[in-house]
Amino acid sequence: MQDISDKHAALSAQLGTRDQLVRLRAIASKETHGTVPAIPDNIMIEQAHERSAGYGIPKSATPDYNPLGRADLTLVLEQNRMLHSHAAPVMETLYEQIINTHNMVILTDVHGLIIHTLGDADFLEKADRVALTPGVTWSEQSKGTNAIGTAIAEKAPTIIHADQHYLDANRFLTCSAAPIFDVMGNVVGVLDVTGDQRNFHKHTMALVRMSAQMIENQLFAAAYQDAIKLSFHSRPEFLGTLMEGIASFTPGGRFLSASRSGLFQLGLPMSALQTHTFSSLFGLPISALMDHYRTASPGLLELCMHSGVRVYAKCSDLRLPNTSFQHASGNARQPDAAAAAAAAASAPSSHEQSKARLSSLRYLNTGDEHVAVVIDKLKKVIGRDISILITGETGTGKELLAQAIHNDSPRKAGPFVAVNCASIPETLIESELFGYEDGAFTGARKKGSIGKILQANGGSLFLDEIGDMPLNLQARLLRVLQERMVTPLGSSKSIPVNVALTCATNRNLRDMIARNEFRDDLYYRLNGLVVRLPPLRDRTDLDVVIEKLLAAEGNGIHFTIAPEIMQLFRVHNWPGNFRQLTNLMRTAMVMAGADHEIRMEHLPDDFLDDVALAVAVLEKPAGALAMSDTATLEDVELSMIQQSLAAHDGNVSATARALGVSRNTIYRKIHP
Numbered sequence: 001m002q003d004i005s006d007k008h009a010a011l012s013a014q015l016g017t018r019d020q021l022v023r024l025r026a027i028a029s030k031e032t033h034g035t036v037p038a039i040p041d042n043i044m045i046e047q048a049h050e051r052s053a054g055y056g057i058p059k060s061a062t063p064d065y066n067p068l069g070r071a072d073l074t075l076v077l078e079q080n081r082m083l084h085s086h087a088a089p090v091m092e093t094l095y096e097q098i099i100n101t102h103n104m105v106i107l108t109d110v111h112g113l114i115i116h117t118l119g120d121a122d123f124l125e126k127a128d129r130v131a132l133t134p135g136v137t138w139s140e141q142s143k144g145t146n147a148i149g150t151a152i153a154e155k156a157p158t159i160i161h162a163d164q165h166y167l168d169a170n171r172f173l174t175c176s177a178a179p180i181f182d183v184m185g186n187v188v189g190v191l192d193v194t195g196d197q198r199n200f201h202k203h204t205m206a207l208v209r210m211s212a213q214m215i216e217n218q219l220f221a222a223a224y225q226d227a228i229k230l231s232f233h234s235r236p237e238f239l240g241t242l243m244e245g246i247a248s249f250t251p252g253g254r255f256l257s258a259s260r261s262g263l264f265q266l267g268l269p270m271s272a273l274q275t276h277t278f279s280s281l282f283g284l285p286i287s288a289l290m291d292h293y294r295t296a297s298p299g300l301l302e303l304c305m306h307s308g309v310r311v312y313a314k315c316s317d318l319r320l321p322n323t324s325f326q327h328a329s330g331n332a333r334q335p336d337a338a339a340a341a342a343a344a345a346s347a348p349s350s351h352e353q354s355k356a357r358l359s360s361l362r363y364l365n366t367g368d369e370h371v372a373v374v375i376d377k378l379k380k381v382i383g384r385d386i387s388i389l390i391t392g393e394t395g396t397g398k399e400l401l402a403q404a405i406h407n408d409s410p411r412k413a414g415p416f417v418a419v420n421c422a423s424i425p426e427t428l429i430e431s432e433l434f435g436y437e438d439g440a441f442t443g444a445r446k447k448g449s450i451g452k453i454l455q456a457n458g459g460s461l462f463l464d465e466i467g468d469m470p471l472n473l474q475a476r477l478l479r480v481l482q483e484r485m486v487t488p489l490g491s492s493k494s495i496p497v498n499v500a501l502t503c504a505t506n507r508n509l510r511d512m513i514a515r516n517e518f519r520d521d522l523y524y525r526l527n528g529l530v531v532r533l534p535p536l537r538d539r540t541d542l543d544v545v546i547e548k549l550l551a552a553e554g555n556g557i558h559f560t561i562a563p564e565i566m567q568l569f570r571v572h573n574w575p576g577n578f579r580q581l582t583n584l585m586r587t588a589m590v591m592a593g594a595d596h597e598i599r600m601e602h603l604p605d606d607f608l609d610d611v612a613l614a615v616a617v618l619e620k621p622a623g624a625l626a627m628s629d630t631a632t633l634e635d636v637e638l639s640m641i642q643q644s645l646a647a648h649d650g651n652v653s654a655t656a657r658a659l660g661v662s663r664n665t666i667y668r669k670i671h672p
């Protein structure tokens with residue numbers, strides 16, 4: 001686990017600077033949502049043990065490992081669908097930071113019932129033995145003092161390490177948990193990292209807290225759909241990062257809610273803010289905000305908070321009354337294709353939705369020949385009841401393309417509903433897609449659910465990662481596509497449905513068919529037109545794409561990229577494609593700050609490590625490496641490593657030193 005601090009640094013670099021992290025810790029410990037004052041850990045743990053004893057659990061007891069039944073778990077997942085869908089991607093990012101450290105990431109509901117886990121296979125086996133699996137409850141009442149249950153009881157981030165656990169059976173664990181609050185400050189769940197106590201690392205808690213806050217911000221962005229959401233911070237470069245404050249107001253200016261960082265910056269508790277308005281908090285009527293966004297190219301707003309502190313602010317996706325004029329990311333809507341493509345080119349964020357709305361085939365056509373051919377083909381089939389299958393590596397823009405297909409189709413006024421088959425637990429896919437009737441399974445909630453297929457009626461349905469759909473559901477999906485009828489779970493009635501279908505996958509469906517993992521009849525129904533999005537490394541329009549990203553993410557500031565960095569970008573192989581590029585650019589822009597030029601020192605270490613070999617290759621005199629004309633950069637890199645290894649008698653450390661890269665990079669390049 002020794003490299004968790006590097007991972008921590010990497011994540012915090014993604015999210016903001018070290019200052020921000022320190023500030024975040026201050027925010028978290030200030031507990032603006034909860035009301036619990038800071039209590040020294042040992043007192044808190046003593047109290048938790050007293051509570052546990054009060055529940056009558058003997059310390060030596062074998063805990064209750066029985067998970068909920070499948071149907072009841074489905075119901076819990078359904079009840080926590082919002083939490084789960086916002087937490088799942090954050091959990092993946094968190095897991096990437098702690099991968100191979102014998103830890104697992106756990107999400108529970110408000111009662112400590114596990115609804116989702118991600119973890120290292122070896123630890124998962126051990127974890128199974130103490131039932132860290134979906135459907136098992138880790139409340140204090142059930143397992144005594146443990147980070148999840150105690151975080152819920154204390155409404156505060158909690159570390160429970162080794163013999164601080166109440167039950168003897170759990171003392172081999174170390175757990176760091178943070179409660180997740182909803183927009184009104186109520187605990188809705190817990191995010192936790194649990195591992196073997198020998199692998200304890202003091203930075204884990206900070207990672208968990210930051211991740212919980214990311215989930216809270218996303219819950220916040222998804223709530224109050226019609227509200228005016230103001231992002232603000234005293235430093236403009238923090239807008240768009242985890243540290244920005246967000247507050248929402250009714251169109252009349254009444255305060256509705258604020259994110260955790262928003263509350264901290266406003267310096268008032270939620271209860272006191274309920275009596276406030278935009279004007280009492282920022283000294284301007286809300287109409288002034290509207291007027292600002294009616295101007296041709298509104299930049300950031302400067303506002304003075306009631307406390308006297310000046311902040312920079314912007315509104316995402318502001319809907320102005322009496323006009324269809326909309327703003328994305330606080331920039332004026334620019335009528336030319338370039339501006340819209342710039343918006344389309346940005347990475348996932350709270351502005352993702354507004355950017356998606358701007359996505360269109362024309363805007364995605366940024367000069368790469370292969371993409372141009374794809375777009376030409378798509379234009380010919382749009383609106384003709386032909387299923388489209390998009391293939392391509394992760395992050396190549398499959399979902400953005402599906403949205404663009406919808407936006408350019410005659411169905412554009414209808415809904416665009418995207419379902420990621422890989423991110424929904426298998427038990428939930430069926431009800432998520434097909435819906436269910438009242439009482440379809442034990443204790444099902446009063447009102448049924450119409451399901452995603454019917455939600456897309458009259459519009460487009462996008463099934464991402466279709467290769468991850470379980471076989472039994474593939475048969476059901478095929479029936480729906482053939483009969484154009486949906487029968488919700490527990491219902492005997494079929495409902496007619498009319499959707500345009502686009503699917504995407506980064507797996508080879510033909511290979512899956514050969515292994516009987518994918519139905520061939522469904523495949524032939526889905527592949528009316530198959531298009532492949534090229535990986536970023538093969539695209540010839542990288543310069544244009546980067547220019548657009550700089551424009552879209554610069555918040556009105558014109559950033560440039562130093563020529564040597566641009567050269568590195570051209571030779572890098574971008575395994576995460578657009579997703580990696582947009583994240584890197586966003587971080588680099590924050591790091592560059594007032595410099596406005598992205599240079600080497602603004603780039604994350606892992607990226608620099610990855611490109612170090614490329615730099616060495618570029619600097620090598622021509623002819624020094626005898627390679628054929630068709631050799632790729634990777635071939636040259638590999639050859640260079642082999643030559644250097646031979647020169648250093650196979651010593652990896654010496655080779656890494658000589659080439660200026662880490663030992664890990666050498667291993668990774670040799671055994672990809």
Ligand SMILES: Nc1ncnc2c1ncn2[C@@H]1O[C@H](COP(=O)(O)OP(=O)(O)OP(=O)(O)O)[C@@H](O)[C@H]1O
Nearest residue numbers: 344345346347348394395396397398399400578579
């Ligand atoms: N042409 C593009 N220009 C700039 N950014 C893009 C482009 N295409 C996609 N992006 C951005 O890259 C990120 C990933 O895109 P998207 O989710 O569409 O990829 P994907 O192929 O569906 O990924 P996955 O397979 O992992 O689901 C998004 O933030 C998106 O806005």
